Amino acid sequence: MRAIEENAAELLMAMGAAGGGTQRDDGTARWTIGGSPIDYHNAVVAGDESVVAESLRLMRRYDVPGSWHVGPSIRTPALGKRLLAAGFRHGGSEPGMAAELAELRAPRDVPGFSLTRVTTDDELAIWEATLGRGFGEGEKEARWVAQVYRRLGYGDPWRHYLGRLDGEPVATVTVYLAAGVAGVYFVMTVPEARRRGIGAAITYGALRQVDGVQYAVLGASEAGRSVYAGLGFRQYCTIDLYEFQR
Secondary structure (H helix, E strand, O other): OHHHHHHHHHHHHHHHHHOOOEEEEOOOOEEEEOOOOOHHHOEEEEOOHHHHHHHHHHHHHHOOOEEEEEOOOOOOHHHHHHHHHHOOEEEEEEEEEEEEHHHOOOOOOOOOEEEEEOOOHHHHHHHHHHHOOOOOOOHHHHHHHHHHHHHHOOOOOEEEEEEEEOOEEEEEEEEEEEOOEEEEEEEEEOHHHOOOOHHHHHHHHHHOOOOOOOEEEEEOOHHHHHHHHHHOOEEEEEEEEEEEOO
């Protein structure tokens, strides 16, 4: 559970810093606010009810939407009540899942599927366009994510992959190496190519290229949970999202 929370927290903090956000990381709170137009990425990843108001003031000062990512290490009844009272809404929960890399189960073969690692700005532009066709807030989110990734560069701990079907780009994934594990993010298949096993194929293919760590972790969507379970991931915790819309 600690690795699931910490990998995600480090990714959010790193992306927020690259986007120009205000960082706080001390014994009371940990957040990055102001660096993104996306609520998920103006993120509070540690804190208690005593800093809810301060986080909200920062979001309003920067005129951005934001979120609290409430995992088992900070979850209390008092915190949830304080967030709701302050104007955040419960935006759902992400199953926190993990798998031992050596025990991943290979998915079924997808004829015509290929996987390549993104290593240049031109390749990232294709990755961005693909992500924008079906992930989160669409082109808006994909544009910001790609902008941040260009600043962060293409070497470890960042690994971005593009999946193609018969030569056409249809899927994305990012693997982030931090907290001693490989975190899986931005798994997306374009709508017209879904339900063919591509999400499983790109996740498995990217993780097969990881060495030096024992576990992979991720926060699943409800739709993706069964896909990851098929690869051997198990749920260990839940991350609740509390969202503020300006």
